[in-house]
Amino acid sequence: MEMSELVTLLSHESLDLIDAVGPISSSDDAMKAVTRMRAAGHSPDLTAAVVTQARLRTRAEAKFGPFASRMLFTQAGLEQATRMPVAARHAQRFVAAGARSVADLGCGIGADALAFAGAGLRVLAVDADAVTAGITAHNLAPFGDSVEVRHSLAEEVDLTGMDAAWLDPARRTKGHSETKRVTAADYSPNLDWVFGLADGLPIGVKLGPAHDRDSLPENAETQWVSVDGDVVELVVWTGTLARDGVRRAALVVRGSGAHELTAPADAIDEEPRELGAFVHEPDGAVIRARLVGDVARSLQAGPVADGIAYLTSDTPLTSPFVSSFRVREVLPADVKTLAKALRGHDIGTLEIKKRGMDIDPAVFRKKLNLKGSQAATLILTRSGTKRVAILADRV
Structure with a gap:
């Protein structure tokens, strides 16, 4: 945005026009707004500036809530x-x-x-x-x-x-x-x-x-x-x-x-343990702060393997600092074996998570050829030194 465009936007006419255009959440909405403004005799520059601001305001609602309705923005800002x-x-x-x-x-x-x-x-x-x-x-x-x-x-x-x-x-x-x-x-x-x-x-x-x-x-x-x-x-x-x-x-x-x-400092990690009835995924902020060990102790849990930020436990405890999953079945991380097991469970909607495995979830999903009426979560990771696929449900 150039200073000349900002000066134009700060006029009462422009601010009123942004309010009048209303929410713009798609390219189709933007095209309709441009057509209306041009038919009303507004210049191409003013039209572009107003429609851009209306679209940015619509996007800004996710960050600013009702405050967005009177604010101005740049895309980068x-x-x-x-x-x-x-x-x-x-x-x-x-x-x-x-x-x-x-x-x-x-x-x-x-x-x-x-x-x-x-x-x-x-x-x-x-x-x-x-x-x-x-x-x-x-x-x-x-x-x-x-x-x-x-x-x-x-x-x-x-x-x-x-x-x-x-x-x-x-x-x-x-x-x-x-x-x-x-x-x-x-x-x-x-x-x-x-x-x-x-x-x-x-x-x-x-x-x-x-x-x-x-x-x-x-x-x-x-x-x-x-x-x-x-x-x-x-x-x-x-x-x-x-x-x-x-x-x-x-x-x-x-x-x-x-x-x-x-x-007061980074938390000491718990020792890895065998896969239990539950798997817990710590929130990213907890992982970045290196407080996974404190969360593990609060859940009576431990890592599934060295260097892997999934925790496992046998107790049905959870916390706001993790997403918890109840283990259904532990399977080999093999596409053919998994595809057969998922068909047996009638699973057509699958959330795929992974840590410690070089796998693209989107590519992996296509290979599974999912069909079914049920939903589940698949966690691809290591348990000890083994690569495993954990079929689970969110708690």
């Missing part, structure tokens, strides 16, 4: 924005630490800043891209004087008077549509500068969940967050924002609920 339920938890962390103001350095389209302001914090929102800063100013306008938006490099901002800072370093190439990931050495602002801020100010830093653990500050709290099964971020909390005695945390958000597992 929406893809990289924090989900509102997660942003709200970021805001709660600052409030709980006693902060009254926060600098959001690298604010993007303003997702976290929106949550900060909504929690009653005074917000300084900063972004290095002029168009993005303009979009953020629009998105945060309802909060009036409690929010200031600046177009600036994070490194050039005077943080005097701010109680804490939130940073989301750019991890992709510049742009408003298609962007590419960059290595940690090319993040902007530089991570050495980012973590250097912690010497004088409590900070929270949002990183990708696969970020190199060895490069993280040793005295910080590291929290991995998953939403509905997808690990979406790693947050590094320092100073008063880090909780006493917590160095590892896994926050699991599902629907409107959330559960968190915390520990």
Whole structure:
């Protein structure tokens, strides 16, 4: 998006048109909207800008809920924005630490800043891209004087008077549509500068969940967050924002609920054990935080094999930190044998999971030639040193 397009979108006419177009969830919807607008005499540029925003708003509902209905977006900004339920938890962390103001350095389209302001914090929102800063100013306008938006490099901002800072370093190439990931050495602002801020100010830093653990500050709290099964971020909390005695945390958000597992360090893993009546798949945040051992002990379970993040037990225990499956049958991981067994169970709908086996589930599924009226889960993994296929049902 160019600045000229943003200026056009910020007019009352354009904003009213976006509202009037309504939800656009398909190419067919978009074509119909374009046809209506062009028939009404609107220019091609205005039509394209309005329809693009209407479509982005529709997509944004999954992250922003009702807030999306008055916001503006870029494609890249929406893809990289924090989900509102997660942003709200970021805001709660600052409030709980006693902060009254926060600098959001690298604010993007303003997702976290929106949550900060909504929690009653005074917000300084900063972004290095002029168009993005303009979009953020629009998105945060309802909060009036409690929010200031600046177009600036994070490194050039005077943080005097701010109680804490939130940073989301750019991890992709510049742009408003298609962007590419960059290595940690090319993040902007530089991570050495980012973590250097912690010497004088409590900070929270949002990183990708696969970020190199060895490069993280040793005295910080590291929290991995998953939403509905997808690990979406790693947050590094320092100073008063880090909780006493917590160095590892896994926050699991599902629907409107959330559960968190915390520990002072990586958990010690349990020893592998023979396959039992149940298999448990730890949430990705638990795996990233290396807290699988703590979950295993809570379930009286152990790994199915060395280095495999499936747990097994004989007790019917489960937890919010795992997906649990009741074992029906253990079979050889052989296509012909499995196809015959699945026909015998009348299984036509099959969820396929795998760890420790070099198999493409989509290709494997085609070879099974599934037909039937029943559903089940197939877990392809190792039990001890053997490759096995575990036919199971979700608990």
